[in-house]
Amino acid sequence: MLLAVDIGNSAIKLGVFDDRDMLVERHVLDPGLAHTFAEALKSEINTAVISSVVPKLTPVVSEAIKKRYGIIAKVIANDHDLGIKVNYRPIEDAGNDRLVNSAAAAHFYGVPCIVISFGTATTVDVVSRDHVLLGGLIAPGVKMSAAALHEKTARLPLIDIEGEFSPTSETTETSIRSGVILSQIGLIEKVISQVEAKIGKPKVVATGGYAAKFAELCPLIDVVDRDLTLKGLCRIARGR
Secondary structure, three states: OEEEEEEOOOOEEEEEEOOOOOEEEEEEEOHHHOOOHHHHOOOOOOEEEEEEOOHHHHHHHHHHHHHHHOOOOEEOOOOOOOOOEEOOOOHHHOOHHHHHHHHHHHHHHOOOEEEEEEOOEEEEEEEOOOOEEEEEEEEEOHHHHHHHHHHOOOOOOOOOOOOOOOOOOOOHHHHHHHHHHHHHHHHHHHHHHHHHHHHOOOEEEEEOOOHHHHHHHOOOOOEEOOOHHHHHHHHHHOOO
């Protein structure tokens, strides 16, 4: 079995794949469980691959894998050949997850494509017909935006993202929720429109914790794949 590990800012995602590349086990854990996460897995692992945007957790997870399974995990570096050309400068600054997602979306869903990841931050990446990662953007995610409004003001409450929203909200809570959600939708629609004018109609792939929610709200999103990063890591580890 192959273990794919996606170390993010808010969570550690684990995926176990069989010899046919079928996802047979999936977990989402708090980063604080990094040193013990292997205990959550039922499968026996003989290969492991890691993508990480939290450098201090990478050796912790690697050591946990080595201790539990007796194997050395492959850590994806930014200069790894993912099957796409990367026009990001310097490449060391690009998030591993963004690179893996871009390559995975191009492979599984075709090019040109836009990958939108709804996580701690909302990231957008664009891959051309020539399999070139042209670049993208980084914006505050929905929870981060809501938290910032609460933390940087005297009276605005911390609100739950789930619930009703409207451009003509009549309460403070729904006003905040509406501003956060509709600003994300506006961002997505504007980016898709500008990218389409530049490179032609792209396949729009959404991933991350809020992908399904925004796919319901934005018909321009074609595909929701919550396991895009894990599937991309599996493909990289097996050289496909």
